[in-house]
Amino acid sequence: NAGVTQTPKFRILKIGQSMTLQCAQDMNHNYMYWYRQDPGMGLKLIYYSVGAGITDKGEVPNGYNVSRSTTEDFPLRLELAAPSQTSVYFCASQGGSGGYTFGSGTRLTVV
């Protein structure tokens, strides 16, 4: 039972490049989330989805896009990478009472 899987674990991007952070869950959870963690700032919600085909903005959506074509996958797209997007990105899912299940994170550096 893999839970929430994020790839890649690490990535270095140049300013202006684009990339997609992958997130997949095998628990049949409807709710999925993308957070970023900056030092001393906790986790900030970027985008979330309540089911396939439905996405919505969180607190810090600028510079990102998401899609949810299946229940399992929730990729996060960075179109024009900026140094301010250097962060650790966490994907999470939720399917019942209690808390989220998080992936192990993607550490992104934009230079």
Added chain:
Amino acid sequence: DQQVKQNSPSLSVQEGRISILNCDYTNSMFDYFLWYKKYPAEGPTFLISISSIKDKNEDGRFTVFLNKSAKHLSLHIVPSQPGDSAVYFCAASAKTSYDKVIFGPGTSLSVIP
């Protein structure tokens, strides 16, 4: 403007003693509160939660207390163990546990053997 505050960035406690991690919130609409634990290079893991209809919830060595009038909650770990050394995030949501969750900045706990 942080809606969920953890004013102590770090805390050190001797093994076997009690660890008390504090959290304050500003949004009176929050009605569900959670604590997450995070080890380095891993994602956060859910620890314990409490609904606003309760003032205490206990799970083994972990107890969360909620004081709604003060908009304050705390996590007690008794007895503390070296494996409890991690960053602890307080989180809150305004509707059910399915709604968007707001996280605090975290408190780094070190349990000294």
